[in-house]
Structures are given as C-alpha cells and as structure tokens.
Amino acid sequence: MSHPARKRWNVNELTPLHPAAPASEGAEDANSFENEHFFNRELSWLAFNRRVLAEARNRDYPLLERLRFLSISGSNLDEFIMVRVAGLMGQAKRKIDELSLDGMTPGQQLEKINDELERIEREQDAVWDEFRTELAENGIEVIDGSTVDDMTCSWLETYFTENILPVLTPQAVDPAHPFPFVANLGLGLLFNLKRKSDGVSLVEMVLIPGNLPRFIRIPGRDTKYISIENLIRRHATLLFPGFKLRGDGLFRVIRDSDIEVEEESEDLVRYFRSAIQRRRRGDVVHLEIEEGFDEEAETLLREQLYLAQATVDEKSGLIGFAALERIVEEDRPDLKFEPYSPRYPERIAEHDGDAFSAIREKDIVIHHPYESFEVVVDFLRQAARDPDVVAIKQTLYRAGSQSPIIGALIEAAEAGKSVTAVVELKARFDEEQNIHWASELERSGVQVIYGFVDWKTHAKVSMVVRQEGTSFRTYCHFGTGNYHPVNAKVYTDLSYFTADPAMGRDAAKLFNFITGYVEPENLERIAVSPSGLRRTVYQLIDAEIANAAKGKPAAIWAKMNALADRKMIEKLYEASQAGVRINLVVRGICCLRPEVPGLSDNITVKSVIGRFLEHGRIYAFANGEMMPSKKSKVYIASADWMSRNLDRRVETMVPMTNKTVRDQVLEQVMLANLLDTERSWRLQADGSYERLEGGDNPFNLHRYFMENPSLSGRGGALKKNKDVPRLSLRRESAE
Structure with a gap:
C-alpha cells in the first residue's frame, strides 16, 4: 500500500533557516557542554510514542490490549500536534528564534518533527492493516x-x-x-x-x-x-x-x-x-x-x-486512531488482560479500617495500582465524618469526572469542618472539569483557592488536622500522582501517609505559600519548588560527587516521566565525569545523552512501557555506601526533572525516613524498575532505543508487583512471615 507524502510546513515563510547559533558569551547557561550533548525534546517525545506504538505489535499482550496501544499512540499524537507543534509554529510565525537544547530554531525543529510524524503515521497505518486481519480472524x-x-x-x-x-x-x-x-x-x-x-x-x-x-x-x-x-x-x-x-x-x-x-x-x-x-x-x-x-x-x-501555516496530510488509512478505543471496549475477556483487583493494605484492615490509627502507629506507603486507591478516598471520607477532625486542606490538579475525593471534601464542609481546596485551573485539558468542581466545592462551603497566576500547583498533598486530647495532630498524604480514581487503576504511583509532626509543619507552610503567598522558610523535611527543590537536588548530587572524590561508593538512582532541564542534565554529566554511577528510568522525554565516552560513561537510561503507565517519581542517593543500603537517601516527588517542574510549578519532594517505607520504595519499587527486562527499552548514545532481551533470568516488574504484596502495607503479616520476596542487584542487566 502506498502512502502519499505529507505536506510540509512552509518554514521559509515562518522563520529564516540558519545554523544553530552558539550561546552568547556570559549567558547564564554558558558552559563546557555543547548542543550536541543533548537530545531534542520534541523528537525524544516522538521516540517515546514510537515505543508506545511498538507495544501494539508485542505478542506478549492479548489482541485488544495491543489495539489499545495503537489507540493511545493516536491520542498522544493528536495532543502533541495541538500543543507542542502548535507552540513551535507560533514561535516561528512570530520570528522567535529561541533555540532548543540541541541548538535548533523552531523552524528547524518543525522540519525534523514533520519527517518523524510522517514515519510514525505510516507505521500506524501498517499496524492497523495488520489488526484488521487479525481482528477478523478472532x-x-x-x-x-x-x-x-x-x-x-x-x-x-x-x-x-x-x-x-x-x-x-x-x-x-x-x-x-x-x-x-x-x-x-x-x-x-x-x-x-x-x-x-x-x-x-x-x-x-x-x-x-x-x-x-x-x-x-x-x-x-x-x-x-x-x-x-x-x-x-x-x-x-x-x-x-x-x-x-x-x-x-x-x-x-x-x-x-x-x-x-x-x-x-x-x-x-x-x-x-x-x-x-x-x-x-x-x-x-x-x-x-x-x-x-x-x-x-x-x-x-x-x-x-x-x-x-498548517500541514495537510493525505491519508490512505484510518483518520483518528484514538477512536479505536471503542472497539477495545468489546466484551471479549479472552482478548484482554486477566482482570486484576488491587489489594487493600493489611495495615489499615488490622486497625479496623481506622486510617488515622494505622498512620499514627507508623508511616505507610501505598503502591498504586497494585494497592487500592480506595485507601486514599477512605482517608478523606474518615476525615469528613470524624467529629475530632477540625480542618482539611487538599490540592486538586486532576480529579476526574466522577470524583469521590470531591464528594468527601463537600461532605466535610457540610459537616462544618474548615475545608480548603487548591484547584488548579491550568491543568491542561482539565480546565473545564476543574472549573465545575470549583463551583461545586464553593457551593458547599469549601474555601477554594486557585493558586498562582504564573505557576501551576502540581503538588499532590492532603493535610488533615485532628484534635486528640488537648492538642492537635496533623496527618498528611503526599502523592506522586493525581487524586484521580480512574488513572489510579492504570498509573503506577506512590501514596505516602505520615503523622510525623515535622511533615505536618512543612505541609502547613506549603499551603500557606499557595493560599497566602507566604514563601516557606526553614522547612524541616520536604523540598518545595520553585523555591528550593532544585537547590536540594543539586546538593544531593554534589554530595555524591564529593563521595566519589573520596573513593566512597557514589550512585544515583532516579525514576521519572521526563528529563529535559539543561542545568539538571549538566549536573548529571558532571557527576558522571566525577565517577558517580547513575541509573535513570525515564518513561518519556529524555534529553540526556547517555554512555558517551568522556561525557556520560557512568549514566544508563531505560524506559519502561507496559500494562501499567509508569508515573511515580523516585530519587535515591547512595550517601557513601553501596546502593541499596540503610544509609541511602530516598525521596518521592510530584516533580519530574523538567524546567517547568523545577522553576514554574509548585511541587514537593518528600524524604522516606521510616525504614520499612524506605525499603519498599528503594528495594522494591525502584530496584524492580532497574531489574526489569521484559518491559524495558535502553536508550543508546545515538538517541535510538533498543528493547531489552529477557536473557536467562527474565523479569517483569508489573507481574512481580501484581503477585507480591508490599512491605509497608502488610502490617502484622510482615512480622509473621519473614519470607518476603526480595530483589537482588545481581539480576540487573544494566550493570
């Protein structure tokens, strides 16, 4: 089947083509790293969507699940064009020659994006042709x-x-x-x-x-x-x-x-x-x-x-692949994944469902979707109905169209509690839904705050203040994902519950920052962007560099959705050159060029694409001992390492100080991501991705977590059964 050529953007009308301009002398970003040391953000995103599309041909999945990946790749491309391509076209039209990390003008990027879009769309057409035959056979x-x-x-x-x-x-x-x-x-x-x-x-x-x-x-x-x-x-x-x-x-x-x-x-x-x-x-x-x-x-x-300034694409195949989701919904269990029911944490069940009692006893981490999001909903429902709860504060970035979280906040306000909801109106494509929720909340008596004009409030935080005896205790939930019950079934995220007084004081300062513009000072535990999160990460990386110089073990393990901030990448290059071993799990965009001699020899990057969408952010630092160890510093965060997260959003990075919680995050969740061979792609120095081979010891992190319970959620069962599944670095193919 032939596919006609795609009409290109008339770049000459938009902006003059010229060689990439060097950084000006004395510029803030002037340094020893050249443009060629970075991958282009937009092309890296398109490479991610190629990996999504490749899963449509992955025979490990049932037929309709593979069709779902084709549908997702189409939806992804639609959003990419309407936001990223449109933005570049706007820059080019206004003659804004802001250079990308790899030194290209908007017009030059549009040329390369156009070529790659054409290749992806031809691949989508070919995959759909194959699907029609295979669907008919089934x-x-x-x-x-x-x-x-x-x-x-x-x-x-x-x-x-x-x-x-x-x-x-x-x-x-x-x-x-x-x-x-x-x-x-x-x-x-x-x-x-x-x-x-x-x-x-x-x-x-x-x-x-x-x-x-x-x-x-x-x-x-x-x-x-x-x-x-x-x-x-x-x-x-x-x-x-x-x-x-x-x-x-x-x-x-x-x-x-x-x-x-x-x-x-x-x-x-x-x-x-x-x-x-x-x-x-x-x-x-x-x-x-x-x-x-x-x-x-x-x-x-x-x-x-x-x-x-538009492209015109003449298609011989289907127009609008996202619409295939309708066929994916066909009632054919034999062509879909076996249903999976998430576990409810045993720790909370042992306390007769009393979340406050369980959290007061010890910090707990919930690993979604393997553990139920209902525990987060129940936490807020209990707060709404508990006569001793006096105040609830909650951030809302994306909550979905049918949100039990909203219902709990309304119930709390109607019960006379002080309820504050920070509703982010700038959550792209959820603006209309969030305006609706804001109106519903305000009608019930909730104090609704819209945050900052320039910055998005992206942090995921719940704070419940409860009177216990003659004093008050603050219970906090910090998450890596949104308070969205549907996404929580397919996104892998972490929910951290704590009654640590220092965490409560920090959470209160965070909310005062959002509601009253009172910049937080003297934070005891958490790091907050845009005021201090970047600085904290730099200090942690510098500590690893110093340890490497002293001959001590020095390593960084990090898991995120995207890595695109130039300064952060330069810091990682600096650490690599100092001898720090860096393992990155970056699902989507990655502008860092790994495994380049003399530049990033000690950095490996992999991407995990599978049944569940990897969404949680984890940052771990060796702190002078071989990873993983009891001394390792471990954090979960709402922020990726992108400029927008570090400089233009309100985000949190939270330390895991409890031993069981830290072990779960580092030695289960993070390590499993590093060990995975069945759902992983390794980024090469030339920008291509190669799917990892299972080898003699294939390991599927999604299957592992579906079959094995967590550490911190097991409660008494953990003490009774010492045979807890443990992972070992010896199985890591990346080493």
Whole structure:
C-alpha cells in the first residue's frame, strides 16, 4: 500500500533557516557542554510514542490490549500536534528564534518533527492493516458497508434513520451559506452533489457530532463494526434526496489548543471560561484528508480553512486512531488482560479500617495500582465524618469526572469542618472539569483557592488536622500522582501517609505559600519548588560527587516521566565525569545523552512501557555506601526533572525516613524498575532505543508487583512471615 507524502510546513515563510547559533558569551547557561550533548525534546517525545506504538505489535499482550496501544499512540499524537507543534509554529510565525537544547530554531525543529510524524503515521497505518486481519480472524470485523447481507442492510438503514439522521445537519457551502466552523478534532464529510432536477452542482458539509460513536456495533452472533463515516456515506441518498452523488471525502481538523495565562487577569475563572472557548477556535495547525477526496470539494475545503501555516496530510488509512478505543471496549475477556483487583493494605484492615490509627502507629506507603486507591478516598471520607477532625486542606490538579475525593471534601464542609481546596485551573485539558468542581466545592462551603497566576500547583498533598486530647495532630498524604480514581487503576504511583509532626509543619507552610503567598522558610523535611527543590537536588548530587572524590561508593538512582532541564542534565554529566554511577528510568522525554565516552560513561537510561503507565517519581542517593543500603537517601516527588517542574510549578519532594517505607520504595519499587527486562527499552548514545532481551533470568516488574504484596502495607503479616520476596542487584542487566 502506498502512502502519499505529507505536506510540509512552509518554514521559509515562518522563520529564516540558519545554523544553530552558539550561546552568547556570559549567558547564564554558558558552559563546557555543547548542543550536541543533548537530545531534542520534541523528537525524544516522538521516540517515546514510537515505543508506545511498538507495544501494539508485542505478542506478549492479548489482541485488544495491543489495539489499545495503537489507540493511545493516536491520542498522544493528536495532543502533541495541538500543543507542542502548535507552540513551535507560533514561535516561528512570530520570528522567535529561541533555540532548543540541541541548538535548533523552531523552524528547524518543525522540519525534523514533520519527517518523524510522517514515519510514525505510516507505521500506524501498517499496524492497523495488520489488526484488521487479525481482528477478523478472532471474530471481530470492521466493515466498510459496501457489501452486506439483506438483514444487515435493513438494520443499518433503520439505525441510520432513527439514530443518526435526526442528529446530522447538512450545510450547503456557497456564498449564501458561510463556511461552518469546524471544532478542534472535528470530523466531517464533504459531498459533491448534482441536483437531478436542474443539474445544479452543490457542495454540502456534514459535521459529525463528537457525541456520536465513531464505530457502531452491528447486532448479531458475529461481531461487526462500521465507522460512522461509512454509515453516513452508505445512506447519502437518504440525507440528500433528489441529488446525485459525484464524490465525497472525509477530513479532520486539529487546532492550536494551548492556553496562555495573562498576568493581568483579574478573575481566573472568568478568564479560563473565555480561554476554553478561544481554544476551540484556535488556528488550524493540521488537516487530515482521506486519499481519494473529491477534488472539487477538497479545493473548497482548503480555501475556506486558514491553512497558511498548517500541514495537510493525505491519508490512505484510518483518520483518528484514538477512536479505536471503542472497539477495545468489546466484551471479549479472552482478548484482554486477566482482570486484576488491587489489594487493600493489611495495615489499615488490622486497625479496623481506622486510617488515622494505622498512620499514627507508623508511616505507610501505598503502591498504586497494585494497592487500592480506595485507601486514599477512605482517608478523606474518615476525615469528613470524624467529629475530632477540625480542618482539611487538599490540592486538586486532576480529579476526574466522577470524583469521590470531591464528594468527601463537600461532605466535610457540610459537616462544618474548615475545608480548603487548591484547584488548579491550568491543568491542561482539565480546565473545564476543574472549573465545575470549583463551583461545586464553593457551593458547599469549601474555601477554594486557585493558586498562582504564573505557576501551576502540581503538588499532590492532603493535610488533615485532628484534635486528640488537648492538642492537635496533623496527618498528611503526599502523592506522586493525581487524586484521580480512574488513572489510579492504570498509573503506577506512590501514596505516602505520615503523622510525623515535622511533615505536618512543612505541609502547613506549603499551603500557606499557595493560599497566602507566604514563601516557606526553614522547612524541616520536604523540598518545595520553585523555591528550593532544585537547590536540594543539586546538593544531593554534589554530595555524591564529593563521595566519589573520596573513593566512597557514589550512585544515583532516579525514576521519572521526563528529563529535559539543561542545568539538571549538566549536573548529571558532571557527576558522571566525577565517577558517580547513575541509573535513570525515564518513561518519556529524555534529553540526556547517555554512555558517551568522556561525557556520560557512568549514566544508563531505560524506559519502561507496559500494562501499567509508569508515573511515580523516585530519587535515591547512595550517601557513601553501596546502593541499596540503610544509609541511602530516598525521596518521592510530584516533580519530574523538567524546567517547568523545577522553576514554574509548585511541587514537593518528600524524604522516606521510616525504614520499612524506605525499603519498599528503594528495594522494591525502584530496584524492580532497574531489574526489569521484559518491559524495558535502553536508550543508546545515538538517541535510538533498543528493547531489552529477557536473557536467562527474565523479569517483569508489573507481574512481580501484581503477585507480591508490599512491605509497608502488610502490617502484622510482615512480622509473621519473614519470607518476603526480595530483589537482588545481581539480576540487573544494566550493570
């Protein structure tokens, strides 16, 4: 199957091409590291999406789970284009020659991104072709509707007439009818028609409402789906009686969807309501049209959409791979993962479900999704119903559309407790949902705070103040992931509960910072960005460099979603050159170039892609002894090592001081990520990723955690059973 070339951005119109400019003398980032020592952020992200797409061909997974990876790769690309590509196009259009880490202008990056997008989309088309055959072999067929039996024909016509036709609004495209607005990710059909009565030609547009299913299941013993566009085409004569169809074509529009916050905004809620509407009408950055699109209709479409800086991609395969999620939902347990039910921590059960009693006894770490997110919900529900609880403070970045966390906060406020919720309006693509939750919370009496205008509040913190006797005790929850019950089933994250008074004092200072702009001073345990987290990490790295100079063991283990901050990467290069052994697990973007002689000999980078989305952030430092050890300094964090997390977001990094908690985070979670061979890719010095081979001792970290309970959540069972599964560095293929 041939695939037509993709139309390139007209870079010469956007910004002049020129060699990458060197850093100016005396610039803040001037140093001995060259642009070639860094990978490009955008290309690294595209490499990540390639790894996601590769899982669609991973025969270790059931068929519909592999199809899910294809769907995810499509959704990822849509967001990348509407945010990252749109941002670069905006810079290029305004002649902003801000250079990337590897020294490219926006225009140069767009050229390389375009080439890589074309390769990924061709790969998606090829994977989908394979899937259609394999799905059919397993009794799931996606038909085009051109040839069907009489019974199916009758059902399709009835379904179209009763369920689709009343919702569609054909719109003539001529001087008397202005070209209709096509929303972001909007899917539409153009029909080139000729009226039978007088031979007059007419072009009609049919925008497909986003609330209609993209794939429609045809009832019957055999599982068959038809796309909504093919269903509409099949019944075009019912939609346009009295017309002869001369041609048609399917298209999809992707618009600039980023929101820029203006400092002078007096009312953030009103501003974001307006900004969400503007986003829906953002500039077109990408137009997809199907191969064989009617030429006359295509010409009209190109004229009416403003495409001066947009790409136009002619596709011979499916348009909009994210829509395949509908087929993934098919009720075929034999083609999906075996259901997994997360464990509820035994520690809390031993205290008859009293979370406060369990936490008061000893710190506890919950490892999601292997351990239930319900423990977090129960913590807040108990706080809402406990008459001794006087105050609850909570950050909310993403909470989902059906949030029990919101319900608990409302219940607490209605019970007369002092409840403060920090709702982040700038959580991309969740702004509208968060505005809704803010309104619901305010109506119930919750004090809602929107944080900072310039910075996002990305920290995940709950703080409960409880009267116990004549004094007050503060219980805290610090997380690496959002308070989102759906994501918690598929994202691997850590929830840390503590009643440590120092942690409580630090949490109180953090909330005062967010609500009252009182910058935290003399923090006892946690590090907070943008004020001190970067500095704390530098100090920890410097300590490893000093230990290496003294001949002591020096090592850093770190797990994160992205590594893109130039200064942090330079610090890691410095540590590597000093002899510090650095093992990084970076799921997505990584701009650090590992294993380069004389630069990063001591740094290895791997990425884990599997059944669950690795999301937790862990930072561990040897502290003068071989890793892992009792002296190792271990932290969990809400922050990746990206400039936005370190300098433009409110984040937390929290030390694991309790022995059992530290052992779980370091010797179970972190070590398992380093040991994994079945779901891991190793980053090469040239920027390519190679899938690790299982070898003689294959190890799958997701399977390990599904089969083995945690340390800190086991309570008395841990004392009774000394045969706790332990991992050993001897199995680490990266060493």
